[in-house]
Amino acid sequence: MGDTWADLSPGLDPEPLRFLYHEPTLRRHARGALVVGLVSLGSFIGCALLRSAESNWYEPLPLHLFGTVCGFLTIVAAATVVEAYRPLAYLFRNALLTPGVVLPGEPLTIVVLASLGNGRGPEVEGLRRIVLRSPLPDRDRAPGTRIPVVSTFQRGRGLDRWVTFRSTPIAWGTGRDREIERCLERLDPTDFKRLEALVARGVVPEDEDELIILDRNAGRIERVSIREETKRYPPDRG
Structure with a gap:
């Protein structure tokens, strides 16, 4: 990462x-x-x-x-x-706070919106589906619930954006409601609204391997396979 x-x-x-x-x-x-x-x-x-x-x-x-x-x-x-x-x-503690919302259905799944811009190319965003293998303790899991997550990003050799990102719900690290609410408040409400609008339009990755790449106006650019992108652009530690 x-x-x-x-x-x-x-x-x-x-x-x-x-x-x-x-x-x-x-x-x-x-x-x-x-x-x-x-x-x-x-x-x-x-x-x-x-x-x-x-x-x-x-x-x-x-x-x-x-x-x-x-x-x-x-x-x-x-x-x-x-x-x-x-x-x-x-x-x-130190990675990027990003917005997520709970999707309908089982197993418990969220969709996360994060910037893929790494300073080398265009400012694009990524939309990723994440199935939670652990519950969201003490949190509402109703569809549409806003979830603060922390995201880390993977470099790709020769790629002018991040290849993908990995997200962890804040609720997995703390049970203090005040801390979770503080993280929610620090996130831009506009980003949550844009994410919710995308979900309402059905612009959601079909599975965990799919990454939807968006422009700043949330216009769909392309759907890519994270597995294939990682093969094409192997991790760059530099």
Whole structure:
């Protein structure tokens, strides 16, 4: 992802446990660490039970060795969670606040409008559909509900705009209504109205792979495949 922090950023640190639970990447890492940790704990409990049953001294050894290996893997998995958390929390605080609205139907889905201009080409905007793999805790999920999200953007080698963007609802990082409302208030109401008008006209990506590119007047330019665009314009870290 590109270096997308801006003046219009949330400016707040996510609540660690809440962010671990709701952010999909972190949740996968945390689940892995938890499973390995539970297996390790079960192995050591099994060793203790074997010893208390007055079994031969060598009988618990394989289980003890297995538990030790799992314990080591638990430490590695926990370190992986920490390493994954740091950059995602940094981006949550410093990346770009963007408007999103809830779409009708299941699963819970939002559509997000964000500028794709990166200073190298025309000022265009992108419209992206995002299926939320985690709920919006304590928030209204009725169609049309305005959702503040934080977005990070991907560079493309040889492309004069951002290739795509990834969005995270602010509600995944904080349960404080005051902070969420503050993020909503900082977003331009005009952008929300334009986004809502696009949804009302049916200008919505058909799936998560589709990106609709718009001009500043919200006239449709083209629909592109994010997967194909990423292949055509590989990530540029520069």
